[in-house]
Amino acid sequence: MDCMKLAIQEVENLIQGESFLVKDLFKGYEWNRLTIGDRRSLGALFLHEVKYGELKERIEVGLKSSANQQQYIKK
Structure with missing residues (x-):
């Protein structure tokens, strides 16, 4: 999935200790063009990459947001 590659590349632009959501790694219009199913799949793939x-080594799983979105923190 090209979106996954883009998300991984964007992680490099984050500052150590910065908290973020997967959608924060995309420009608004790029994220909005993804279908709901693709967004969910991307979220699950990203979580898997962070865990396994x-x-x-670069990202840790944070708490879920009030909107039940997984938050991450750059190490």
């Missing part, structure tokens, strides 16, 4: 993949 290449982002494990």
